[in-house]
């Protein structure tokens with residue numbers, strides 16, 4: 001495995017924590033008793049965080065690559081000297097797998113910069129495991145504040161922040177722009193635009209098929225309006241944080257799905273469906289929307305959750321400052 005030995009010793013020297021990879025059967029394994037633990041405070045191993053994942057990769061353009069373990073996805077950029085990695089994957093072991101993929105494409109290079117998409121640990125929680133040598137961790141200031149306050153083990157605080165809606169970056173010969181279209185999902189969630197590659201990367205917003213909006217931190221009041229603003233940019237390929245890239249039609253169809261669900265949720269409330277009765281919401285959703293939307297990826301799994309979430313949103317008006325009145329209607 002090219003570069004593997006060098007990479008491991010680099011980690012040992014570079015780490016801030018105590019996560020020491022060991023070699024077993026020729027493979028680097030992360031010791032779940034000593035590696036980063038996120039916000040878990042239990043006293044014992046966390047084998048779920050040591051689960052090895054297989055990360056595949058493919059080029060998007062001359063400098064831009066995308067990597068995925070089948071469920072999570074990210075991108076990395078080849079600089080003149082080193083590598084700029086976006087996000088870290090979802091665990092210490094997954095971060096190590098992501099690094100292995102980068103090392104295969106660009107062996108013996110430092111990952112000198114890590115760019116965070118947003119604050120959530122399952123995407124940006126493990127920069128210390130991915131790239132202990134990184135000199136720069138870049139995040140929008142809204143994400144950086146949450147990350148600093150959270151203090152999660154393994155989630156490296158930003159070393160550099162930016163504010164506002166748009167900022168162009170030229171790092172180590174690679175150029176991209178970060179764009180914060182307004183509140184969508186998480187805190188300080190930004191899109192990365194690569195005009196030369198005709199690609200836009202953004203996490204946990206547009207996801208092929210029926211992604212779920214059920215858990216908190218989807219700011220439904222402004223989510224769709226703010227995401228639609230990104231359609232004004234020139235790009236052909238949208239690279240999401242999960243599953244596979246889509247074209248402009250796929251991007252628009254995904255947002256149209258949620259617009260339709262928002263409307264369906266109002267209808268369900270009008271008809272007296274109990275928003276607290278998941279079985280009733282799920283049954284109503286399958287019956288009313290199955291024919292129209294049932295072909296969509298993961299419809300069966302998530303349609304009830306999506307309709308229930310929008311029903312509760314309509315009843316409460318949303319949660320917190322980010323979720324009430326956050327829609328931005330002007331051009332980017």
Ligand SMILES: [Zn+2]
Nearest residue numbers: 120185186204
């Ligand atoms: Zn997220």
